[in-house]
Amino acid sequence: MSVRRRGFKEYTRLEDALEIIRSEVNEIGSEKISYQESNGRVLAENVKSKVSVPPFDRAAMDGFALKAEDVFGVDENNPKELKIIGSIETGVSKDIEVGKGEAVEISTGAPMPSGANAVVKVEDTIREDSRVNILSPVSPGENVSSKGEDVEEGQVVMEAGHKIGPAGVGMLANTKNLEVKVKKKPKVGIAATGDELKKPEEELKPGEVVEVNSYTLTAAVHETRGEPIRLEMVPDKKESLRKTLEKAPDFDMLIFSGGTSVGKKDLVPEIISNLGELLFHGIAIRPGGPSAFGMYENVPVFSLAGFPAAALIAFEMIVKPALDIIQGKEDYSERPSVEAILDRGINSKLGRIDIVRTKLIKKEESYTAHPVRVTGSSILRTITEADGFVLVPEESEGFSKGEQVKVELFNRSIQISKQEV
Amino acid sequence: MSVRRRGFKEYTRLEDALEIIRSEVNEIGSEKISYQESNGRVLAENVKSKVSVPPFDRAAMDGFALKAEDVFGVDENNPKELKIIGSIETGVSKDIEVGKGEAVEISTGAPMPSGANAVVKVEDTIREDSRVNILSPVSPGENVSSKGEDVEEGQVVMEAGHKIGPAGVGMLANTKNLEVKVKKKPKVGIAATGDELKKPEEELKPGEVVEVNSYTLTAAVHETRGEPIRLEMVPDKKESLRKTLEKAPDFDMLIFSGGTSVGKKDLVPEIISNLGELLFHGIAIRPGGPSAFGMYENVPVFSLAGFPAAALIAFEMIVKPALDIIQGKEDYSERPSVEAILDRGINSKLGRIDIVRTKLIKKEESYTAHPVRVTGSSILRTITEADGFVLVPEESEGFSKGEQVKVELFNRSIQISKQEV
Known part of the structure; x- marks a missing residue:
């Protein structure tokens, strides 16, 4: 007995539906892109640093580079006076050797002079011409970022599957990974079906309604980092639906909206079943219950409700996890x-x-x-x-x-x- | 005594810094865009529906349209047999009148025939040729979406300040708001400063480091729905910084990274103070403490740390709220x-x-x-x-x-x- 005849007597549990999706959907391939284009993309390989970051020992504060041993135990009442033997600014490397009783004025980010092992913040000093009084002690290494402290050359800095954010873009630049292998954006074909549909720009005749699902689903696919492609509206005719289904191999996923319930014109699940494989039809959720899922020529095909809110909720519940899996995220990401x-x-x-x-x-x-x-x-x-x-x-x-x-x-x-x- | 001489002896509390930003920053103007481009944008006006949604009474289920009174009290053991007098499919309006003892086969979304006031789901019926047995009762209005049930003509469906999501795009289409007034995307100029900086593509000499902030901040501005514009790197020279600051009126906001601490080369807050108005320098947060904020020719100007993580955290804490305010969100949006x-x-x-x-x-x-x-x-x-x-x-x-x-x-x-x- 066909689903259409018997109605939805049985619904697949959401958990089981997701399990079916997980077992059918394959990870998408990868592509190389520039670090500048990488925000929001998912890494297809581990990223290793090609350099040390920072590339040299450098001051982490503005102040004076010195030997920490020179200022152990000092305080505001018992400051230590040091001789200023030079200054180092960012962007230049200077050949200065700091000895006992000496200090070098240094800017944040400037390379440490040899001999010095710490920086006292400018706030903790009083300068008088070529001498400086140090009011606060420092430990060896204090206020110094040592070479490779952030990242060592060859170290893995981000792992495959990581979604690159703004900091990740900077990490790629910083580690000289000017190109990076990321998962392709899944191309998602979106086809609204229904004889009653008119484009938002068209006048409605009695019985007709505005087609909105291809627009809401386009936005939803964008937000899930996919590349949506809106297809022409499809009338409720087997031949038209067949032709649209046969376009599935042009995409990484095909989504139909409408025609998924158990009425006379609900032909989408049947077409999927006839030409491909229908894996479930009807999920025990509300809204979104009439959703169906199948495969056609190795491409996942979703059939969502025609009602816009139901279609969007079903997208959130079953299509988004599928897009996550396609992009190589083994765990479904969790909503806050x-x-x-x-x-x-x-x-x-x-x-x-x-x-x-x-x-x-x-x-x-x-x-x-x-x-x-x-x-x-x-x-x-x-x-x-x-x-x-x-x-x-x-x-x-x-x-x-x-x-x-x-x-x-x-x-x-x-x-x-x-x-x- | 200049900040540079005294160091950061006082830090503005984050709450006070945000209050200063809130009192200085003005809302951006608006523009008209197509509903198709509206996802993620912020409404600049209330949106009123130009039509009723749905535009007519329609079936919410596949089944049989009938008079609810005809099937009160029926069940599987005591079904009621009705005469099928026709069928209505989606997209067509038919002139059928349902009388007592009669039913019309109807598809989800199809216009209700006159005389009928409810729909019995197909699952709760058994059809035999031109007769149908109804196994389950319905109340008047059950499984019917009445005209204007979702939205009445003239009703406000989304308010100014609302961020449009996928459902909002559909709402615009559905209510025939094909153009919509949204807040402009704030143009944000981003200038990395520092003599030590080289582009990621360039070779580093001793003492030089990779410039990453303009890339991380570009991504961060994108994520906050702004339009980032990367400016040329600026050396730590007053004249160069002045020229960059004078470009501020080309943007809705200007962000400097680097040169904001209390070292010799930290000239950005001073330049803002000299040519415009410096409103705070130094916030009681870590990282991100050395951040500064001011106004130049009515344009908000941020000076963030040169250290990439500090710059990004300061962006999250003070720049993002400013971008929210510019886009007309009175309440800072909250992080999950x-x-x-x-x-x-x-x-x-x-x-x-x-x-x-x-x-x-x-x-x-x-x-x-x-x-x-x-x-x-x-x-x-x-x-x-x-x-x-x-x-x-x-x-x-x-x-x-x-x-x-x-x-x-x-x-x-x-x-x-x-x-x-």
């Missing part, structure tokens, strides 16, 4: 979350995971979680108004008002609501 | 954080905020916080190896091993470490 107190109860059905969109309100140091009211899974407002979501697990019937819950965040930073809602 | 147990102690000096870079290790459901060892503020590894940081407040001397601390996260998602460190 905050603990918050529910300001109203949440009801959920046993046996499925409810993804309850939730607004956060900060009061002093604690958060209140305000579940956004939902009347239909079409409702994008439930996401634009929410800061994150509460997952109600399969074995729970919900949470009561006043209970503490974990709110997983959609965005990197929380916009704090001042007013109550 | 996790609570974690320290696996070793942290020492800090009273009177300053210590920003301790910290790795997170997940063990089952809890996190261990592993402070990264620091030997100098130059060390980018302290950031590439860290997931976030612990702030040790001014009035604290640190935390002990085993204490619970809040780790604020650098990145949106946490990369979980499997092994212990």
Whole structure:
């Protein structure tokens, strides 16, 4: 009996769906790029330093380079007077030898003169012409960055799988890794299906609706470091859907929205099943339940709901982990979350995971979680108004008002609501 | 007495520094862009819907549209048989009137026929030719999305200051806001200063180091939704620094790195003071203490440390909030954080905020916080190896091993470490 005939009598558990995805999806290949383009990319190999950083012993403070032994035990009442025998500024290497009772004026970052083993900060000194009074002791090595202290030549500084951030870009530059091997950005084809769809720019006739999923999913793929490619809208016809599915090998992933439920026009899972392999259809989550997943010519194919909020939540739950795996992240990356107190109860059905969109309100140091009211899974407002979501697990019937819950965040930073809602 | 002579005897508290920045920095202007380009941008005006969403009453499920009153009280043992008088698919509007004892086969998203007020899911029906048995009751309105249920025409759907995410892009498309007024991206000039600096591509002579700050800060500005412009490296000469400062009016913000401490070549704060207004120099944070801030011709100018890790931390602490304010976010956005147990102690000096870079290790459901060892503020590894940081407040001397601390996260998602460190 086909899924369409029997409806969704069985739903795959989210955990099992992710396990299926994990076992099917392959890591993408790598490419060489410039360190300047590397922010946000995922390393495909360990990065080893080609140089020592810093490349020489240098002053970590502005002040005076000296022998630490000369100033042991000094203080403001018992300063030690040293003779200034020269000065070293950044960018120049000078051949000065510091002897006992001597000091060299030095700038932060300048190479240490030989003989000196520490720097006293300028604040802890009083200078008088060619003499300087040292008011504070230092230990050998104090305020000195020694050669290779940050990184030794040949040392692994970042490992394969690491996502390069701003500091990583600097690390590549600093260690002279001017080119770096990173995972390719997965190319993700996005096809909205449905006879009722019109582009946002077009006039709607009765019964027609605006196609929004290809735009929301494009943005979501961007945020997951993929390269989205919007395809032409596809009518609910087998032949058209087949032609779109056959384009899958041009991409690293293909996402359909719409046509994934159990109605007459819900043909996407059937097409995947006929031409490729359908691995699940229907997940025990809400919204996003009708989602399907399969493989066509070794390319992962997702079939998401046509309702925009359901499509985006399903993206978050099953497509994003797949994009992580493709980019070589063995562990699904975790969403940051905050603990918050529910300001109203949440009801959920046993046996499925409810993804309850939730607004956060900060009061002093604690958060209140305000579940956004939902009347239909079409409702994008439930996401634009929410800061994150509460997952109600399969074995729970919900949470009561006043209970503490974990709110997983959609965005990197929380916009704090001042007013109550 | 100039700062250079007296060293940093006084440091501005971080909170006061942010207050100064907040009082000086002005919001940037706005521009109109396409909804397709709007992801990640900040709204400059309230967005009102130009249409009702959905534009008509429609089925929220595949099944049969009917009068709810016809099937009150039915169940699997006492089904109700209705006559199928037609079918409606998505994308078409049909002139069918559903009477008592009648049903219309309907697809998710298709317009409701007149007379019907609910939809019974296909799973709860058994069809036999032109008759259908209904196995489950529905309430009036059940499985129907009524016109304007998501959004009514004229309703404000997103407010000024809201950061548009993937759902927001869809909301703009859905409400026919094809153009939207957003805050401009602040143009941020970035100038690395220092006689000792060479580009990553160049060979180093003794005493020279690689210039990395313009690359790390470029990436950091990108992540804060600004538009970075890398300027030529500036030698530690008043005339060169003056010329660079005079370029500030080409940008919405200018950032110098290097030359901000109290050494001989630390000329940036002095130049800002001479030609514009220097508002603070020296903040009670570590790293990042030597940072300065001022205004030149109404443009905010930051002077950050030359040491790359210190520059990036100072960016996080004072420049990013300024970029938020420029983009019209009245509240500084908050970093997501996790609570974690320290696996070793942290020492800090009273009177300053210590920003301790910290790795997170997940063990089952809890996190261990592993402070990264620091030997100098130059060390980018302290950031590439860290997931976030612990702030040790001014009035604290640190935390002990085993204490619970809040780790604020650098990145949106946490990369979980499997092994212990």
